[in-house]
Amino acid sequence: DIQMTQSPSTLSASVGDRVTITCRASQSISSWLAWYQQKPGKAPKLLIYKASSLESGVPSRFSGSGSGTEFTLTISSLQPDDFATYYCQQGFTFGPGTKVDIK
Amino acid sequence: QVQLVESGGGLVKPGGSLRLSCAASGFTFSDYYMSWIRQAPGKGLEWVSYISSSGSTIYYADSVKGRFTISRDNAKNSLYLQMNSLRAEDTAVYYCARENVVTTWGAFDIWGQGTMVTVSS
Numbered sequence: 001d002i003q004m005t006q007s008p009s010t011l012s013a014s015v016g017d018r019v020t021i022t023c024r025a026s027q028s029i030s031s032w033l034a035w036y037q038q039k040p041g042k043a044p045k046l047l048i049y050k051a052s053s054l055e056s057g058v059p060s061r062f063s064g065s066g067s068g069t070e071f072t073l074t075i076s077s078l079q080p081d082d083f084a085t086y087y088c089q090q091g092f093t094f095g096p097g098t099k100v101d102i103k
Numbered sequence: 104q105v106q107l108v109e110s111g112g113g114l115v116k117p118g119g120s121l122r123l124s125c126a127a128s129g130f131t132f133s134d135y136y137m138s139w140i141r142q143a144p145g146k147g148l149e150w151v152s153y154i155s156s157s158g159s160t161i162y163y164a165d166s167v168k169g170r171f172t173i174s175r176d177n178a179k180n181s182l183y184l185q186m187n188s189l190r191a192e193d194t195a196v197y198y199c200a201r202e203n204v205v206t207t208w209g210a211f212d213i214w215g216q217g218t219m220v221t222v223s224s
Contacts, residue, residue: 046212089148092150
C-alpha cells in the first residue's frame with residue numbers, strides 16, 4: 001500500500017506570508033495527487049487535483065507542484081480565510097494533515 | 104445545485120448496527136464512483152469504502168472489512184453504508200464523496216456535510 005506523509009504537521013504563519021506544505025508518497029504516484037482544505041466542523045474542499053490543476057472557483061493564490069513522490073501546496077499570500085487544515089490524497093489514502101494556524 | 108446529503112447517524116451501543124444514507128442531487132449519480140470517508144474526533148481523514156458507478160466493484164478498508172457493506176440505488180440517486188458489529192473506534196463523522204475520474208483525475212470533488220456516528224455504551 002502507498003503511504004502518504006505531510007510536513008510540517010503544524011505551521012504557524014501570518015496574513016500575507018507565503019506558505020508551503022510538502023506531501024511525500026512512499027512510491028511514485030506520477031501526478032495522481034489532490035489537495036484539500038478543511039475548516040473545523042466542515043467537510044473537506046477540493047483545492048488542487050492532478051498535482052497542479054486548480055479546482056474551479058479556488059483562488060489563484062493556491063498552487064500545487066510536483067510529481068513522482070514529492071509534492072507541494074503553496075499559498076502565495078496567506079489570507080484570513082486560509083487558516084485551516086490541509087490534506088493531500090492519492091487514491092484511497094490521505095496524508096495526516098497540516099494545520100495552518102495564526103502566528 | 105450539485106450536492107450530497109448524508110443521514111442516519113446517531114448513538115449506538117458497541118456491537119450494534121446503523122445504516123447511513125447519502126442522497127445525491129444536481130448531477131447524474133449513476134455516472135460517478137462514490138466513497139464513504141470518515142473522520143474520528145480530532146483526527147484525520149480515513150477512506151472507508153468505494154463503489155463503482157454500476158455497483159459492480161466494491162472495496163473496503165481493512166478496518167471495516169466484513170462489518171460494513173456499501174451499496175447504491177441509482178434509480179433513487181442514493182448511496183448507503185450498512186454498518187454492523189460497531190466498535191468504539193468506528194466513532195466518527197462519516198462523509199459520502201463523489202469521485203470524479205473524468206475531470207479531476209479521481210479526486211473527491213463533491214462532499215456531503217457529514218453525519219456523526221457515536222459508538223458508546
